[in-house]
Amino acid sequence: MARFHIEPADWAGLRLQGDEAHHCLRVLRLGVGDHVRVFDGQGREATAQIRAVEGREVALALLETRLTPPMRCRITLAQGVPKGKTMDWILEKATELGVARVVPLITRRTVVQCGEDGERKRLKWARTVLEACKQCGQNWMPEVSAPCSLEAFLRDRLGGGVLVAGSLATVSQPLIRLLERLPEELVLLVGPEGDFSPEEMELLRGAGCLEASFGPLVLRSETAAVFGLSAIAAVAHAGR
DSSP states (O other): OOEEEOOGGGGGGOEEOHHHHHIIIIISOOOTTOEEEEEOSBSEEEEEEEEEEETTEEEEEEEEEEEOOOOSSEEEEEEEOOSTTHHHHHHHHHHHTTOSEEEEEEOTTOSOOOGGGHHHHHHHHHHHHHHHHHHHTOOBOOEEOOOEEHHHHHHHOOSSEEEETTOOSTTOEEHHHHTSSOOSEEEEEEOOTTOSOHHHHHHHHHTTOEEEEOOSSOOOHHHHHHHHHHHHHHHHHHTO
16 A cells, blocks of 8 residues: 655645645556555554545545554664765665664765755755655654764764764774673664774774774775664664
8 A cells, every 4th residue: 555654743634745635646546446555754653545636636534543553762874975865775775774863974985975966965865765765664764864964963962872884993892792781772883885984983982982882894885774773773772
């Protein structure tokens, strides 16, 4: 059954508008009487029936509503922006694994520089997250923050523990050990291609971040992100 997103503020009206209506009518060619699923991105999902097509909007009749509880650990992925379309792939997988927030990081070794293009990229990445939610059945839509520097992120972050992914330093600890007591909020920091610079690692250590070992091998940025998020999600779901 096709899934569509309705903003929480528009839920009472229960109608598809804009791109969602276009996809329903012009791409999927659904019509009056067809059943669909809708979600608000904050845990609420409903089965509905198309009752009318009014101009460029689709009016729905509510049939059944369900609430999906959030993951017991609110996960933020702070990801050094990689080259090409890799960031889109990371966002898709992060959505599937239950991340609550993604912060794109511009670091010293980040090849991609957003600059004045940052908001356009954020909107594009948010669209990637939305499409991933629709595809995988995720009812909690991750927030995609504006790209920022590592320094700005550490200055403005909102509590919770911070793990630096895939560290090969002698001070690092096995990830599974660091997840023995899963906090309510957790940040996973993943570097770009080439990882964080030595100066940035010193900054992270000074901020009290914990270095998590993902084993003896050097992982690609996207592999480290999925490895870390999968482990955190597994522990979070096991504790329900």
